[in-house]
Amino acid sequence: MDAPAIIDILHGLVPGASLVSGQSVDFATIYVPAATLVETATALRDDPRLRFNVLVEVTAADYLPRDPRFEVVYHLLSIPNRLRLRMKVRVTTEGSVPTVQGVWRGAGWLEREVWDMFGIVFAGHNDLRRLLMPEDWDGHPARKDYPVQIHKATQTYEPLEVSEAEFRANIERDRVKRAH
Numbered sequence: 156m157d158a159p160a161i162i163d164i165l166h167g168l169v170p171g172a173s174l175v176s177g178q179s180v181d182f183a184t185i186y187v188p189a190a191t192l193v194e195t196a197t198a199l200r201d202d203p204r205l206r207f208n209v210l211v212e213v214t215a216a217d218y219l220p221r222d223p224r225f226e227v228v229y230h231l232l233s234i235p236n237r238l239r240l241r242m243k244v245r246v247t248t249e250g251s252v253p254t255v256q257g258v259w260r261g262a263g264w265l266e267r268e269v270w271d272m273f274g275i276v277f278a279g280h281n282d283l284r285r286l287l288m289p290e291d292w293d294g295h296p297a298r299k300d301y302p303v304q305i306h307k308a309t310q311t312y313e314p315l316e317v318s319e320a321e322f323r324a325n326i327e328r329d330r331v332k333r334a335h
Contacts, residue, residue: 213265
């Protein structure tokens with residue numbers, strides 16, 4: 156099923172949503188406004204013609220200096236209908252996206268990762284805190300304006316030298332461990 160067919164189904168289920176088909180080389184892509192994201196996600200999950208019952212991934216892309224700057228990307232899977240869908244939501248720097256935890260329970264961790272890396276706020280998320288970076292980390296490293304200049308002294312190490320007898324002993328010890 157292609158993006159226009161999915162949009163046709165959604166127009167009857169989510170009245171007033173301005174859904175747009177996106178370009179893609181692999182599977183259907185649609186753009187959804189943030190204001191109707193939860194209603195659209197619920198329709199995608201519940202309608203028997205669609206049944207996107209698995210949220211595979213939530214990620215984002217930073218298109219600095221474009222406005223809106225970010226796109227939050229949801230990868231969905233319909234196991235019963237053997238369909239895949241990419242749903243995108245455009246977000247400004249100060250904007251937010253509603254959480255879809257009420258639709259797909261596993262969205263919580265994925266939204267925390269996007270917030271941690273990009274700083275995109277998910278309105279209604281009950282536990283929006285650092286996931287990948289330390290709690291005291293400043294900024295969001297996946298943003299294009301994040302400073303990446305790190306000054307670190309070069310480290311050198313002595314080369315690892317193992318004699319032939321030590322090498323054979325290591326091989327034999329590994330064989331014995333694998334046999335058990």
